[in-house]
Amino acid sequence: MSGSSPFDRIDEGRLRSGAGVKWGAVAPEVLPAWVADMDFGIPGAVREALSRAVAREDLGYPFWPGGDPVVLSFERRMRRFGWTPEPGRTRVFTDLIQVLQVMIEHATEPGDGVAVHVPAYPPFLAAIERSGRRIIPIAARLGARGWTFDDEGLPERLRRDSCRLLLLVNPHNPTGRVFDRHELTTLATIAADLDLVVLSDEIHADLTYGDREHIPFASVSPDAAARTITATSATKAFNIAGMRCxxxxxxxxxxxxxxxxxxxDYFGQPSILSRVATCAAWDDSGPWLDGLRLRLAENRAIVADWVESRAGVAHVQPEATYLAWLDFGATAIGSDPAGILHRRGGVLLSEGAEFSQHTIVDTRSFARLNFATSEQVLLRALARVDAVLDGAPDGLLDGPGHAPRR
Structure with a gap:
């Protein structure tokens, strides 16, 4: 990438001195590669839109006579993926966890089953469990095509377990799978046969790689559209998670x-600034997103080359997201990779076991690596992982590691 790219370097001082949890919740010597925030700044269009709103002191109660601008921006954005949302059916929330909690309460009853592909985003699993519903895990399988989810016998199982809601995360977190049209059509047929509500989390839709195409679940068929709740946000692709919209x-x-x-007022209201940032991201930040995707693609390749050079670590390149799902099961740290890497290497990844909590699926040997950072920081983090795997003593481990092939 060009040396002038805003994605070539990060300001660790800015990140450590701010209020963000990714860098703020770790000790000064630790490199964080855990929670799904990026280390880059925000799009210039977002910064300028927020500055204009503050300059005119436009921080009162929101009112838009022409319709909520976030809804209009969302409808425009979805057309990029070949789907036109039906007018009058979109509501604005604070985040996708709130959306899930609200939809659980309004689409299911206590004791109902909620099907979800596992491993899964830990707050989603926790929300289902806390709500008194039963998690029905659809376990990931590693095959010749990478990560897949076995649907053999799935309709009978969902019927037997009184499933009422299918939670679809596409693109998938943490494996990075992008479900293809055949897979989505199969799920749509199952949902129709069992009369399921489908909650489709599509928050990573803008972060696909190569020729992988995001297909909104609601676009698969008229029946799918009629039973699907499509949830999304600009927060992941445009690095504005704290705006809460x-x-x-x-x-x-x-x-x-x-x-x-x-x-x-049951659901609350995101602020004017949240809406301003979201609209500027979706409508005016295309060039910034293009640059980001280039940086993430290069970092994705760095991780893949590192895994190829690193005996014992298994990994499938994600088809979307900026998250690498790493299996340390064949290494000496396979019992608790994230914990051991944190304690011995000063690098923090997300704990694999959390992605299967409250289910019978076992993901203890995994850890999730967030590679949305500069190349320099990513290489430092991988070198620390190398040092732990190579048996270096505890402490700071900024060694050269295995240089990835480029």
Missing amino acids: AVAHIGPDEVRDRIEREPL
Whole structure:
């Protein structure tokens, strides 16, 4: 990449001195590669839009006579993926975890089953468990095509377990799979046969690689559109997670009607600044996103080359996201890779076991690496992993490691 790219370097001082959890919650000597925030700044268009709003002191209660700008921006954005959302069915929320919690309460009853592909985003699993619903895991399988999810016998299992809601995370976190049209059509057929509501989390849709194409689940068929709640946000692709703004397009009439009967302020309201940032991201930050995707593609290749040179670590290149799902099961640290790397190497990854909590699936040998950082920081983090795997003593381990082939 060009030396002038905003993605070539990061300011560790800025990151450590701020209020962000990724860098703020770790000791000064630790390199964080865990929570799904990027180390880069924000798009210039977002910064300028926020500055204009603050300069005119536009921080009161929001009112848009022409319609909520976030809803309009979302509808425009979805057309990029070949889907036109039905007008009047989109609501603005604070984040996708809130969307999930609301939809669980309005689409299911206590004791109902909620199917989800596992490994899964830990807060989603925790939310299902806390709500008194039962997690029905659809376990990942590693095959010749990489990560897949076995649907053999799935309809019978979901029927037996009184499943009412299918939680689809596509692109998938943490494996990085992008579900293809055949897989989505299969799931749509199962959902139709069992009359399931589908909550489709598509927050990583803008972060696919190569020829992988994101297909909104609601675009698969008219029936899929009528039973799907599509949830997304600009927060992941444009690095504005703290702005707290998300949307949900609610296809099922019954769920929509139940939500509409709730008190007006039941769900809260994202701020004017949240909406300003979201619209500027989706509508005006295309060149920034293009540059980001180039940096992430290069970092993805660095991780893949490192794994190829590193005996005992297994990995499938993600088809989307900036997250690498690493299996340390054939190494000496396979019992607790994230914990051991943190304690001995001063590098923090996300703990694999959390991605299968409350299920019978075992992901203890895994750790999730966030590679949305500069090349320099990524190489430092991988060198620390190398040092631990090579048996270096505890402490700071900024050694050369295995130089990835480029």
